[in-house]
Amino acid sequence: MTAILTLMVLVLIAISLWQVAKIFEMSQTSKNNSQVANDSDNDTQGKLMFAFLAFLYILTLYSFWAWGDVLLPAAASEHGGEYDSLMWISFALIFFVQTITQALLHYFSFKYRGEPGKRAMFYADNNRLEAYWTIIPAITLAGLILSGLYTWNDIMTVEENEEALVVELYAQQFNWKARYSGQDGVLGDANVRFLQDFDGKNVIGIDATDPNGLDDVVTQELHLPVGREVIFKMRSQDVLHSAYMPHFRAQMNCVPGMITEFAFTPITTTDDMRLDPDVVAKVKKINKIRAENSKQLVADGDEALEPYIFDYILLCNKICGTSHYNMQMKIIVETPEAYEAWMIQQQTFAQVIQ
Amino acid sequence: MSAVEHNHEEEDHGHHKETFITKYIFSQDHKMISKQYLITGLFMGIIGIAMSLMFRLQLAWPEKSFGIFESLLGKWAPDGVMDPNVYLALVTIHGTIMVFFVLTAGLSGTFSNLLIPLQIGARDMASGLLNMISFWLFFLSSVIMIASLFVEAGPAAAGWTIYPPLSALPQAQPGSGMGMTLWLISMAIFVASSLLGSLNYIVTVINLRVKGMTMSRLPLTIWAFFVTAIIGVVSFPVLLSAALLLIMDRSFGTSFFLSDIFIQGEVLHYQGGSPVLYEHLFWFLGHPEVYIVLLPALGITSEIIATNSRKPIFGYRAMVVSIIAIAFLSTIVWGHHMFISGMNPFLGSVFTFTTLLIAIPSAVKAFNYITTLWKGNLQLNPAMLFSIGLVSTFISGGLTGIILGDSTLDINVHDTYFVVAHFHLVMGISALYGLFAGVYHWFPKMFGRMMNKNMGYVHFWVTAVCAYGVFFPMHFIGMAGLPRRYYTNTAFPYFDDIADINVVITIFALIAGAAQLVFLYNFIHSIFYGKKAEQNPWRSNTMEWTAPVEHMHGNWPGAIPEVHRWAYDYSKPGQEEDFVSQIVPLKEGEEELQH
Numbered sequence: 037m038t039a040i041l042t043l044m045v046l047v048l049i050a051i052s053l054w055q056v057a058k059i060f061e062m063s064q065t066s067k068n069n070s071q072v073a074n075d076s077d078n079d080t081q082g083k084l085m086f087a088f089l090a091f092l093y094i095l096t097l098y099s100f101w102a103w104g105d106v107l108l109p110a111a112a113s114e115h116g117g118e119y120d121s122l123m124w125i126s127f128a129l130i131f132f133v134q135t136i137t138q139a140l141l142h143y144f145s146f147k148y149r150g151e152p153g154k155r156a157m158f159y160a161d162n163n164r165l166e167a168y169w170t171i172i173p174a175i176t177l178a179g180l181i182l183s184g185l186y187t188w189n190d191i192m193t194v195e196e197n198e199e200a201l202v203v204e205l206y207a208q209q210f211n212w213k214a215r216y217s218g219q220d221g222v223l224g225d226a227n228v229r230f231l232q233d234f235d236g237k238n239v240i241g242i243d244a245t246d247p248n249g250l251d252d253v254v255t256q257e258l259h260l261p262v263g264r265e266v267i268f269k270m271r272s273q274d275v276l277h278s279a280y281m282p283h284f285r286a287q288m289n290c291v292p293g294m295i296t297e298f299a300f301t302p303i304t305t306t307d308d309m310r311l312d313p314d315v316v317a318k319v320k321k322i323n324k325i326r327a328e329n330s331k332q333l334v335a336d337g338d339e340a341l342e343p344y345i346f347d348y349i350l351l352c353n354k355i356c357g358t359s360h361y362n363m364q365m366k367i368i369v370e371t372p373e374a375y376e377a378w379m380i381q382q383q384t385f386a387q388v389i390q
Numbered sequence: 391m392s393a394v395e396h397n398h399e400e401e402d403h404g405h406h407k408e409t410f411i412t413k414y415i416f417s418q419d420h421k422m423i424s425k426q427y428l429i430t431g432l433f434m435g436i437i438g439i440a441m442s443l444m445f446r447l448q449l450a451w452p453e454k455s456f457g458i459f460e461s462l463l464g465k466w467a468p469d470g471v472m473d474p475n476v477y478l479a480l481v482t483i484h485g486t487i488m489v490f491f492v493l494t495a496g497l498s499g500t501f502s503n504l505l506i507p508l509q510i511g512a513r514d515m516a517s518g519l520l521n522m523i524s525f526w527l528f529f530l531s532s533v534i535m536i537a538s539l540f541v542e543a544g545p546a547a548a549g550w551t552i553y554p555p556l557s558a559l560p561q562a563q564p565g566s567g568m569g570m571t572l573w574l575i576s577m578a579i580f581v582a583s584s585l586l587g588s589l590n591y592i593v594t595v596i597n598l599r600v601k602g603m604t605m606s607r608l609p610l611t612i613w614a615f616f617v618t619a620i621i622g623v624v625s626f627p628v629l630l631s632a633a634l635l636l637i638m639d640r641s642f643g644t645s646f647f648l649s650d651i652f653i654q655g656e657v658l659h660y661q662g663g664s665p666v667l668y669e670h671l672f673w674f675l676g677h678p679e680v681y682i683v684l685l686p687a688l689g690i691t692s693e694i695i696a697t698n699s700r701k702p703i704f705g706y707r708a709m710v711v712s713i714i715a716i717a718f719l720s721t722i723v724w725g726h727h728m729f730i731s732g733m734n735p736f737l738g739s740v741f742t743f744t745t746l747l748i749a750i751p752s753a754v755k756a757f758n759y760i761t762t763l764w765k766g767n768l769q770l771n772p773a774m775l776f777s778i779g780l781v782s783t784f785i786s787g788g789l790t791g792i793i794l795g796d797s798t799l800d801i802n803v804h805d806t807y808f809v810v811a812h813f814h815l816v817m818g819i820s821a822l823y824g825l826f827a828g829v830y831h832w833f834p835k836m837f838g839r840m841m842n843k844n845m846g847y848v849h850f851w852v853t854a855v856c857a858y859g860v861f862f863p864m865h866f867i868g869m870a871g872l873p874r875r876y877y878t879n880t881a882f883p884y885f886d887d888i889a890d891i892n893v894v895i896t897i898f899a900l901i902a903g904a905a906q907l908v909f910l911y912n913f914i915h916s917i918f919y920g921k922k923a924e925q926n927p928w929r930s931n932t933m934e935w936t937a938p939v940e941h942m943h944g945n946w947p948g949a950i951p952e953v954h955r956w957a958y959d960y961s962k963p964g965q966e967e968d969f970v971s972q973i974v975p976l977k978e979g980e981e982e983l984q985h
């Protein structure tokens with residue numbers, strides 16, 4: 037009896053050893069050779085998918101924490117507030133959808149990773165479900181569109197009126213000029229054909245035969261009185277440029293051969309903006325960086341960088357050639373009195389061409 | 391009977407002497423042409439990515455001297471410091487190469503050619519000759535584009551959108567001389583190539599489906615390629631006409647796009663044209679182009695996700711309808727690139743509306759992918775990882791489209807790095823993932839060998855982390871107001887506080903670039919030394935896996951198998967295996983799913 041049992045046990049052990057060896061051999065070949073994912077690959081990769089979700093969340097949080105302060109600088113135009121609230125609503129929505137969908141995607145990739153002996157569920161269709169995720173985005177987007185379009189019309193409808201200040205922004209490779217309409221409030225006609233008149237003193241090509249143009253004023257800096265609507269007429273003499281004024285949530289292309297328009301009302305003077313806590317913090321941060329960089333420069337025998345003072349900027353935002361990256365103009369928003377005082381010092385077109 | 395006869399003909403075919411030249415170079419076999427597309431596309435991809443790494447170095451460490459610039463750019467980088475014109479040239483050629491040469495020709499050319507005949511059960515494309523011509527035109531246009539890099543004054547540098555007058559006037563920028571001429575010629579030839587290819591795909595899908603392969607049994611890959619070809623045929627000719635008009639303005643003194651110009655001290659004679667017209671023409675192709683790039687990637691992903699989830703693709707019909715809806719809508723949204731171009735603001739409202747409409751089918755597709763994963767038995771092969779990665783970047787990038795498509799919000803982020811972040815995620819990276827997924831998945835079909843999976847895993851994970859590392863922070867610098875196509879940000883002290891973000895981005899980009907070397911090694915090594923593939927390594931339902939591993943002219947020995955079911959009978963109850971090939975007849979009493 038004992039002998040038989042012992043024999044059976046031995047046989048069983050032999051069989052199982054043989055089996056283990058076979059499995060080992062199989063797994064060996066499949067591990068080293070088959071380039072198709074096996075159970076252990078599925079397990080590892082599924083877990084990595086879940087880890088990737090964590091990476092996405094951490095990246096997002098880190099970015100907001102470290103760089104959140106550079107997002108959308110404080111708005112300085114009347115429609116800026118409206119713009120910003122629309123932006124933050126859209127952002128919140130995107131953030132919400134992104135968080136959920138990425139979670140589902142990566143969680144499912146982890147949860148349903150292949151396992152030995154598992155069989156997927158045969159699930160090919162569900163009209164109700166699909167109707168939901170067609171209709172819900174449709175409604176949400178419709179809401180966004182409607183509120184967006186309302187603001188769009190508001191911003192883009194430029195109505196000529198007595199009160200508004202009319203300013204021409206004139207673009208050329210690679211700088212900006214501004215033209216004010218003078219006493220009469222009307223810009224004189226202009227065309228590139230006139231640029232060579234008066235030995236090049238007619239820098240933006242005003243038609244000297246048009247009386248409206250004689251009192252026009254051409255400047256290198258853009259001064260704007262606070263609280264008064266400004267209607268910009270944009271022109272370009274050579275290639276496309278784009279007048280981008282991020283603080284005022286304003287941008288419009290300058291197109292040779294046509295006049296484009298944009299209007300906004302500045303609401304914060306440059307001086308006031310310099311006192312804004314966010315701006316103060318930003319300037320401090322930038323000056324710290326500049327001081328750091330200066331150390332290196334001075335060590336190399338160069339000059340130190342000048343400290344930075346906040347100013348509104350106008351940038352070129354349409355590729356226009358070599359110095360596209362440096363096509364800028366300073367914008368100064370000031371009290372009406374300061375603006376008038378500055379304006380009086382400027383020469384009119386009639387004075388320039390004399 | 392006819393099938394047998396056909397077969398006989400094919401055998402006769404085989405007796406024709408195949409020389410090295412007809413087999414490997416001027417081949418008319420769709421499988422060889424697909425490999426030619428892939429290899430040319432990858433070669434262009436290497437150049438395009440290398441360029442992006444060079445200008446990323448400049449952005450992170452502006453005006454710093456790099457030995458590599460000196461050796462690669464020569465006189466354009468005196469003392470190793472990159473010249474601003476060269477920066478713009480690199481950006482331009484990078485964009486052009488990535489969009490057209492890698493992700494249009496390289497992606498769609500490769501997989502449409504490989505899969506259309508094999509998945510619909512055809513012996514080859516409708517016209518092998520046109521197919522061959524299409525490839526060689528593409529090759530020629532690639533050669534011209536590369537040649538333009540060696541022009542004295544440098545290649546085109548007006549951005550990949552080449553808006554006139556910048557692109558029209560040699561005085562405006564060095565790259566607008568000979569470089570731009572070559573760019574235009576190259577693109578004109580490219581368009582011709584793409585049209586020939588697309589027509590061939592369309593005709594093949596319509597006419598050459600094997601018995602039983604009804605339209606509603608077509609795999610989603612084929613639907614995607616088919617519809618993509620239609621969009622291409624509709625929109626590419628418009629780019630061609632824009633290019634031709636631009637050539638006329640440049641060389642024959644016409645004024646289609648030019649008016650009232652004073653440049654380099656000279657008043658030019660152009661009168662009455664408008665650059666805005668060019669923008670309309672360009673974006674009439676330009677926006678559909680995004681979907682020409684993306685739809686094939688989505689088709690590939692649909693197939694790979696279903697196979698590797700061992701589940702039917704969820705909502706087959708909705709997927710088809712979405713593809714068609716996207717195709718249709720994509721031709722009426724171009725104006726969202728022009729909200730602030732000076733066109734009538736009312737048009738802006740219209741384009742906002744159509745643009746947000748197109749978000750709906752896109753959302754449906756994303757949800758359907760996620761649901762396909764649900765309760766699956768996911769086989770996480772490298773191809774599957776890239777497909778899941780695609781869904782992730784498609785969502786991340788697509789969502790910011792809600793901001794850019796809204797005319798109001800676009801005012802302040804138009805042409806900033808926010809846009810760069812958006813389109814790289816939603817189309818650049820997504821389509822690139824589609825390309826990688828396709829290569830990993832169909833490599834056994836193309837080369838008869840398997841790619842190494844562990845290298846595939848390393849490739850995916852490094853790329854996935856770095857892709858977000860590169861493009862996620864770009865949203866922040868864009869919202870800070872930083873314009874794109876800037877050689878450096880140092881001209882504005884205002885942007886000094888984002889310099890460190892640029893460094894982070896560049897470091898991620900360099901690592902991502904290095905990860906592509908793993909792929910390249912794996913790809914080349916596996917062509918010669920990879921493990922020999924089985925006939926159906928992924929246990930897939932589609933027809934290409936019923937053809938023998940060894941390539942043969944005509945794809946199947948003997949008659950082409952008939953099709954009896956759709957492509958997605960994975961884990962179907964009542965079936966022993968978790969997959970049932972399309973060529974297996976329905977069992978007695980088995981119902982074909984109504985879809």
Ligand code: HEM
Nearest residue numbers: 442481482485488489549550810818819822874875876899
């Ligand atoms: C390592 C990967 C990549 C990196 C680091 C990268 C980086 C960049 C950056 C920073 C820009 C903007 C430069 C500027 O505006 O000054 C850019 C432009 C562009 N990239 Fe990429 N990119 C990569 C891959 C791709 C891919 C896969 C595509 C395919 C769609 C692509 C298409 C474009 C296009 C169309 C532009 C616009 C070119 C222009 O402004 O004319 N890139 N890339």
Ligand SMILES: [Cu+2]
Nearest residue numbers: 277352356363
């Ligand atoms: Cu400019």
Ligand SMILES: [Cu+2]
Nearest residue numbers: 677724726727
């Ligand atoms: Cu678009």
